[in-house]
Amino acid sequence: MEQNESVIIVNDITKSFKVYLDKGSQLKERLLFRKRSRYEERKVLKGVSFTVKKGEAVGLIGRNGCGKSTTLKLLTRIMYPDSGSITMNGRVSSLIELGAGFHPDMSGRENIYTNAAIFGLTKKEIDARLDDIVEFSELHDFIDNPVRTYSSGMYMRLAFSVAINVDADILLIDEILAVGDANFQAKCFAKLKEIKAQGTTIVIVSHSLGQIEQICDRSIWIYDGLIRADGAPKEVDLEYLDFMSREMQNGKTAAKAEDPPPEPEKAEAPPSETENADVKKRWGNGMARITKITSYSADGKEQTVFRTGESIRFRLDYTVKEKVSDAVLGIGIFDMNGIQCYGTNTRIDRLAEFELTEDGSAEIVLEEVMLLPGEYQLDFAIETGDGIPVDYCRQAYRMEMISNTGDVGLSRIKHKWSV
Amino acid sequence: MNTIKELYAYRQMIFSLVRKDLRGRYKGSVLGFLWTFINPLLQLIVYTVVFSFILRTDIDRYYLYLFVGLIPWIFFSSSITVGAASVVAQKDLIKKIYFPRMVIPISYVTSCFVNMLLCFIVIFGVVIISGTGLSFTALLTLPVIMIVEYILALGMAMLTSAVTVYFRDLEHILGIISMAWMYMTPIMYDKSIVPESLMPVFNLNPMTPVIECYRSVLYYKQIPDLTTLVWAAGLGVFFLFFGGIVFNKLQRHFAEEL
Numbered sequence: 001m002e003q004n005e006s007v008i009i010v011n012d013i014t015k016s017f018k019v020y021l022d023k024g025s026q027l028k029e030r031l032l033f034r035k036r037s038r039y040e041e042r043k044v045l046k047g048v049s050f051t052v053k054k055g056e057a058v059g060l061i062g063r064n065g066c067g068k069s070t071t072l073k074l075l076t077r078i079m080y081p082d083s084g085s086i087t088m089n090g091r092v093s094s095l096i097e098l099g100a101g102f103h104p105d106m107s108g109r110e111n112i113y114t115n116a117a118i119f120g121l122t123k124k125e126i127d128a129r130l131d132d133i134v135e136f137s138e139l140h141d142f143i144d145n146p147v148r149t150y151s152s153g154m155y156m157r158l159a160f161s162v163a164i165n166v167d168a169d170i171l172l173i174d175e176i177l178a179v180g181d182a183n184f185q186a187k188c189f190a191k192l193k194e195i196k197a198q199g200t201t202i203v204i205v206s207h208s209l210g211q212i213e214q215i216c217d218r219s220i221w222i223y224d225g226l227i228r229a230d231g232a233p234k235e236v237d238l239e240y241l242d243f244m245s246r247e248m249q250n251g252k253t254a255a256k257a258e259d260p261p262p263e264p265e266k267a268e269a270p271p272s273e274t275e276n277a278d279v280k281k282r283w284g285n286g287m288a289r290i291t292k293i294t295s296y297s298a299d300g301k302e303q304t305v306f307r308t309g310e311s312i313r314f315r316l317d318y319t320v321k322e323k324v325s326d327a328v329l330g331i332g333i334f335d336m337n338g339i340q341c342y343g344t345n346t347r348i349d350r351l352a353e354f355e356l357t358e359d360g361s362a363e364i365v366l367e368e369v370m371l372l373p374g375e376y377q378l379d380f381a382i383e384t385g386d387g388i389p390v391d392y393c394r395q396a397y398r399m400e401m402i403s404n405t406g407d408v409g410l411s412r413i414k415h416k417w418s419v
Numbered sequence: 420m421n422t423i424k425e426l427y428a429y430r431q432m433i434f435s436l437v438r439k440d441l442r443g444r445y446k447g448s449v450l451g452f453l454w455t456f457i458n459p460l461l462q463l464i465v466y467t468v469v470f471s472f473i474l475r476t477d478i479d480r481y482y483l484y485l486f487v488g489l490i491p492w493i494f495f496s497s498s499i500t501v502g503a504a505s506v507v508a509q510k511d512l513i514k515k516i517y518f519p520r521m522v523i524p525i526s527y528v529t530s531c532f533v534n535m536l537l538c539f540i541v542i543f544g545v546v547i548i549s550g551t552g553l554s555f556t557a558l559l560t561l562p563v564i565m566i567v568e569y570i571l572a573l574g575m576a577m578l579t580s581a582v583t584v585y586f587r588d589l590e591h592i593l594g595i596i597s598m599a600w601m602y603m604t605p606i607m608y609d610k611s612i613v614p615e616s617l618m619p620v621f622n623l624n625p626m627t628p629v630i631e632c633y634r635s636v637l638y639y640k641q642i643p644d645l646t647t648l649v650w651a652a653g654l655g656v657f658f659l660f661f662g663g664i665v666f667n668k669l670q671r672h673f674a675e676e677l
Contacts, residue, residue: 017675073674077517080671097515103439114439117432118518126431 005089007170007201008052008075013084015045015070044070046225047084054169057202059212059233061240062222068205069174071222072096075203076172090169090201093119099159104148108139111147112162119166129165136191137161138184157184164191171195173204189214209237210373213404234307241305241402284391287324288356288382292317293397308403308412312369316380317361318391326353326385329362334377334395341371341410345383353385370412373403422667425519432518436526441533459490459538463545478609480638483549487637488606488630490542494535495572495626496597498528502576503583503590510677520670521663524576532569546637554640564632564643567655571625574658577666584669584676606630625654 019040044067052058060068073079074086076094101118102111112133116126134143137157139150147155164171173192192215196202206212212219212233219236221229229236296313297303306312314331330345347353378397382390403412426433445451466489467482478484505527506513506520513520546553583589604626605613613621621627628651632643 078514078674092517094516100516101512113431114435117429117435118512118516120429120432120518122428122431123434 005054006051007054007089008050008203009085009087010048010050010071010075011085011087012047012049013045013071013074013081013086014043014047015067015074015079015081016041016043018042044225045074045081048222048225048227049084050220050227050230052201052203054201055196055199056218057196057204057216059209059216059219060203060205060222061209061212061219061237062228063244066222067225068222072172072174072203072205088170091120091166092170092172093163093166093168094172094174095160095163096172096174098156098163102147102155102159105146107146108137108143108150108158109134111158115159115162116166119163119168121166129167133158133161133165136165136187153184160188164188164195168200170201170203173202173206209233209241209402210404210406213237237402238303238305238307241400242303246304281394282392282396284382284389287322287390288318288320288327289391290316290318290380290382290393290396293378293380293393295397295399304398305400305402306369308370308372308401308405309368311365311367312399313363313365314378314380314397315361315363317359318356318382319359320356324356324382324384324390327356327390328353328383328385329364330379330381330383331364332379332381333371334379335410336375336377339410341376343379345381347385356382369401370414371401372407372409372412373401375400422519422521422663426521426525429519429522433522433526433529436522437530437533440526440530444530444534455534455537456541459486459541462486462489463541480549480551483545483551484634484638485607486545487542487633488604490535490538491568491630491633492601492604492606492626493538494531495568495575495629496601498531498572499575499579500590500593500597502527502531502572503579503593505576506580506584506673507587507590507677514674514677520673521577521666524580524666525573527580528569528573528576531572532565536565542637551638552640554636557636557640557642560632560642560648561636563648564629564636564651567632567648567652568629570659571629571651571655574655574660574662577662578658581666581669584673600624600626604630625651625658628654 019042048067048071050058060071062068070079073096074081075088076092076096077086077088099115101114103114106114109130112130113123113126116129116133121129134140137143137154137160139154139158142150142154147158150158171192189211192202196215202215204212204216216233218231219229219233219240220227221236221240229239292315294302294315294317295304295306296315297306298311298313300313316329328345328347330343332343333341335341376399377395378399379392379394380396381392383392384390405412445454448454450457463482463486466485470476470481470485502524505523509523512518513523543553579589579593603620604624605621610621610627610631628647631647632651635641635643635647
C-alpha cells in the first residue's frame with residue numbers, strides 16, 4: 001500500500017434513528033396497537049464526508065450526542081448509513097466494546113482464542129500472537145483460570161491486549177485508556193504510539209483532548225451531525241474548546257437571568273452594563289470604569305482558551321468620568337478553588353503612575369503562561385496611587401488553559417532531568 | 420463472492436462458536452456429552468414399543484424405517500426453529516462488534532449438523548445389530564445427501580433467523596409450522612400411501628426427496644434415485660441463495676433492531 005493511499009473514505013453519510021414511543025414487535029401488538037409503533041426520527045448525521053490516509057491518526061471531537069460515536073459505529077460496520085458510502089481498506093479492529101464474546105466459565109487462554117476469532121483471526125494467527133497477548137496483559141499466572149475469577153481490571157487488561165494485538169490496518173477507539181491502573185494505561189498509550197508508528201491508521205473518539213493531541217495528527221470536530229472543523233488538533237481543539245466555553249457561559253447567563261438577583265456577566269458583556277449589580281464582585285469610587293476585557297493569543301486571535309506556555313495578551317477598555325491622576329492597573333489570576341495563582345499591578349512592576357483623562361484602553365501581555373490545564377478566573381482593577389479602588393472587578397474574566405502533558409499542580413516549572 | 424471470502428476469513432470464529440455450542444449444550448448434566456447418543460436411543464425404544472406392539476404397521480422393521488428419517492428431520496427442524504432465535508440470542512455480540520452476521524446461523528446449523536453426525540453412530544449401530552447390514556456403494560452417496568440437507572437447512576435458518584429479529588412471533592409460529600411440516604413429509608409413513616391430490620405438495624416439499632434419499636441408502640441399501648437426488652440438491656441451492664439474499668438485506672439493521 002502506498003503511503004498516501006486513503007484507507008477510509010467516508011462519503012456524505014447520513015444516519016437517523018427511530019426513537020420509538022412505545023414499540024411492539026409482537027404480531028398482536030403490531031396489529032392491535034398500530035398507533036403504538038409511532039416513532040420519531042432523529043437525524044444524527046446529516047452528511048459527513050472525510051477521508052483518512054494510511055498511517056494517519058484522527059480524533060473525532062464534539063460534545064455528547066453530536067454524532068461522533070455514531071460515526072465510529074458506522075465505521076466499524078455495526079450499523080450501516082442510511083445514505084452515502086463508507087469504504088474501509090484493510091483489517092479493522094475496534095477498541096469499542098472490549099471483551100466481546102468473553103465467556104466467564106472459560107479460561108483466559110480460551111477466551112483469547114474466542115475473542116480473537118471474532119476479530120477474524122485464524123487459529124494459526126492467534127497461536128502466533130498468543131505470547132504477545134499474554135505478555136502484554138501481564139496475566140501469566142492467571143491465564144488458565146476462568147475469566148469469572150478475574151477482577152474487572154484484569155478482565156479489561158486481557159480484552160485490551162487481544163484487541164490491540166490483532167495487527168489491524170485500521171484501529172477504531174472509543175474513549176480508551178480507562179483500562180486498569182495508571183501503569184497499564186501508560187503502557188497502552190505507548191503501545192498505541194508504537195502501532196501508529198508501524199503505519200496503522202487510527203480513529204479515536206475521546207473527550208480527553210489531551211489524549212487526542214498526543215496521538216492524533218488531525219482532529220475532526222463534529223457539531224450537530226456535520227463536520228464543523230477539520231485540521232491540526234492544536235487548532236481545531238482550541239476552536240472547539242473556545243466554542244464550548246462560550247456555550248457554557250451563554251448557558252450560564254441564560255440560567256442566571258432567571259435567578260434574582262441577577263449576577264453580572266463578566267467575560268463577554270462589558271462590566272458597565274452591570275453597574276450596582278453585585279456589590280461584592282465590584283467596587284470602587286467610579287471615577288473610571290473598565291468596560292470591556294478581551295484576551296488574545298500571541299498571533300492576535302481573540303480567544304479564551306490557551307495552551308500552557310503560550311503568551312496571552314489582555315486588553316482593557318475603560319471609560320473615564322473624572323480624571324484619575326495617579327492610576328494603577330492590576331491583574332489577579334485565581335483558580336476555580338479561589339486560590340490566587342498570580343497577581344501583579346503597575347506599582348509592583350515599578351511603572352510610573354499615570355493619568356487617566358479620557359476613555360481608552362490598556363494592555364498587558366503575560367508571557368509564557370505556565371498555568372496548568374483548568375479554568376481560571378481573573379480580577380482586574382484600577383486603583384489610585386494610595387490604594388483606593390477606582391474600579392475593582394472581581395472574577396471579571398474567565399479563561400481556560402489546556403495542555404497535552406500530564407504534569408500536575410498549579411503551574412508548570414521548567415525542569416530538566418538527568419538520570 | 421465477497422461474502423464467501425469474508426466468511427472464510429472468519430472460519431475460526433465459526434469453529435469456536437460451534438465448539439462452544441456443542442460443549443455448552445449438555446453442560447452441568449451428569450451424563451454430559453453422552454446424551455447425544457442416549458437421546459436418540461431412547462427415542463428409538465419408544466418408537467419400537469409404540470409401533471411394534473400398539474400401532475402395528477405392515478412396514479417391515481418399522482423402527483428402523485422411521486429412525487433413519489427422523490434423525491435427519493430433527494436436524495432440519497431444530498435448525499429452523501431454534502436456529503430462528505440464534506441471531507437474537509447473540510444480540511450482545513452483534514451490537515458490540517463487527518463480524519459477518521452470517522457466521523451465526525452458519526455456526527448454529529453446523530453444530531446441529533455435527534450433532535446429527537454423532538447420532539448417525541447410533542443409526543449405524545442399529546442398522547448392523549438389526550441385521551439389515553450396509554451397502555458400501557450406497558453408503559458413498561450418504562455424504563452427498565447430508566451436504567444437500569445441510570445446504571437446505573442453512574438456507575432456511577438464515578431466512579428464519581433474520582426475519583425473527585424484526586418479528587419475534589415467528590419463533591413461536593415456527594413450532595407449529597415445523598410440526599405440520601413433519602407430517603407433510605413422508606417420515607412416519609411411505610409416500611405411496613399419499614393421496615394423488617396431495618402429491619404436488621409433497622413434491623414441492625424440499626424435505627421429501629432428502630428423506631427418501633436417506634431411506635434408500637440406510638433402509639433399502641440402494642443408491643438413491645438420481646433424479647430425486649438432483650431435485651433435492653436443486654431445491655437446497657435455491658433455498659440457500661434465497662435465504663442468503665434475504666439475510667444480507669435484513670442484517671443491515673440488526674444492531675438497531677436488537
